[in-house]
Amino acid sequence: MSSDGARRRDVTVADVAKAAQVSKAQAARALGNYGAVSEDVRERVLAAAEELDYRPNELARSMNTGKSHTIGVVVGDIENPHFGLATRGITDTAKKSGFNVILVNTDENTAAEVDAVRVLLDKRVDGLIVAPASSVETQHLRRVHDSGRPLVLLDRSAEGLEVETVAVDMAAISYESTRYLLQTGHRRIAFISTLRTDAAYTAGMRLDSSQISDRLDGMRRAFADMGCAFPEDLVRLNAGGADSIRNLTRDVLQGNDAATAVVASDGLIALSVVEAIQELGLAIPADVSFLMYDDFAWTRLTTPPLTVIAQPVYDMGVAAASALIRQIEGRPPAAAAPEFSATLVRRGSVGVVPASSGESVEVPAL
Amino acid sequence: MSSDGARRRDVTVADVAKAAQVSKAQAARALGNYGAVSEDVRERVLAAAEELDYRPNELARSMNTGKSHTIGVVVGDIENPHFGLATRGITDTAKKSGFNVILVNTDENTAAEVDAVRVLLDKRVDGLIVAPASSVETQHLRRVHDSGRPLVLLDRSAEGLEVETVAVDMAAISYESTRYLLQTGHRRIAFISTLRTDAAYTAGMRLDSSQISDRLDGMRRAFADMGCAFPEDLVRLNAGGADSIRNLTRDVLQGNDAATAVVASDGLIALSVVEAIQELGLAIPADVSFLMYDDFAWTRLTTPPLTVIAQPVYDMGVAAASALIRQIEGRPPAAAAPEFSATLVRRGSVGVVPASSGESVEVPAL
DNA sequence: AATCGATGTGAGTCCGGTCTCAATCGTAGG
């Protein structure tokens, strides 16, 4: 064994002080780089610290500075590349400012989120970035805000919470992409999401997620502007795992009045939807058109490459972390809060409606 | 404003004690649930705590228990779904045992890793899970081990470090899959990895990554068993970003003695490799065969679906966290350490060698 | 030479918990 196998107590400032023959206060000053310390003392202390392999106890330090230099990040699912990328943006930015990140997964479960927030607060993180599972149940977030610790929301907003929120304008991009589908001739457009709800989707129902809510609003508006009725029956929420998504997909694509286009709410859902379409023996875009949220690299590899709604996910992670750290350090908000917008990337998965399905529609001029 | 806007000091045991008219010690006991406390006192204290909305300061608690109930996770890149999934396994498991996870990204940079480990140690994490960027530079890891804090390695081992390591037998699966390619007639097999090296690959050179090293060993052995010379010139390391990978791919696929099969070292690389192949106008598997490490859902969506080497990534994350927590809690190792093995999932991206390229080889019976 | 401000320095307090220890209380055993 290289060093003494026994669990030796950690080296503290007191130990260093003794070795350097100075008071604990002086050693602390030299080590912590504050206050007045003579060159002589500083050298002796630093040498002793080096010799003893002293390492400061950040816990103790945090305790009386009140700053832990740690931020908490609460997301629904890191396994989802969307959050993976956002997290990357957050950690990169945090590191640059000397902050660490405690990551908690909630499985999009509000109870878990409440718990996560509490634990993180107990650990005295300096601030929180949360992608709230629910835009409605937000008492726990309000409590964070009340406790005086900065909070930044990611992707989703929270009702009645005046908190900096980093998200794209979902209604706008949803409107734009729906309009695109409508102009390509689609009227039967399905929307599949894992958002959990108590009842089946109906007009004006209050959804737990501002993000999904905004998307549906955008779709509705596009249909309305086009003078078409919005196909509520094709909005499928509560999609669970892969099997559930496949079933839902089969469901909307079969029968008399089947969907001619499917919109997947995120990359994970998209995988199962496309798989289901392939299993059904349908071709994209000849038989069904397909559109998905999030632009992952693999969407370019399929045949045809998929038309997607690209979101600046990494940059949003960066922005969220920057905003949080700014608040933590008490700096004023930047002159202009950055606005993020998604873009529709037209690749090959959206095509004209197959002649066989439904009445022929007149495609209006753009 | 719901509560007083001013930054009120956090409520402490002392405050609760005062409110409950008991000593600080008694309040602490009731709250911390230790020692002897009469029913009467307990109730008064709990009521007061509830009333004041008391929340324990985990920092303070950690400081004198010496346990932070936090584990550090150091990976190369969370953006890579491989680590995303592993991290999910780790966090799920940690949460189950009441541990939190501090996540640090190193960009596969050893200096960053050294720093990350130091910071985490300073924060007094109870243990570390590291996917070491280098299997050679491991002094910092040795220091962790020496400090008495548990350490578990993920994916890659570290030279001369007797530490629990959760990884699959790369040499074995590499041997198996290379043999498969050889039996399909391939002799010119390229291997593309982002592993950074000082010089171009040559036989017996010492690589920084045990994982890549093992894979190449497996390939070599397969070639040797088959009585064929290993095509060292097709081992391409130091692939950087997407562009670099595309260039490398083009490179090995063009010229007189082009590769007939390409093996991508991970999912991220695979994306660029496949893209490059498509750009070259080559068809998989008619013109080029393709094999990749990691089985992501999207590999089933391409045409043809890709043949992959599937690793139980999530389970490995779970195993790493379990092992670490077991060590932290001082429990003895499980009777049998779980062995993880990868499996070759034959889908459609590996085919026979196109007639045009190279000498015809006799395919030996399996 | 007396005064003043700018360092240096050490003793000791504080952060918010945990934990030791001695004192107190109740009551069962003798």
Place this chain on the structure above:
DNA sequence: CCTACGATTGAGACCGGACTCACATCGATT
């Protein structure tokens, strides 16, 4: 009625740093 032992309880030390405060030191000022 007295003693003893377990349950309670409060005072205070302690974890490892940061920071306040009072007390030197010392060259510079007038």
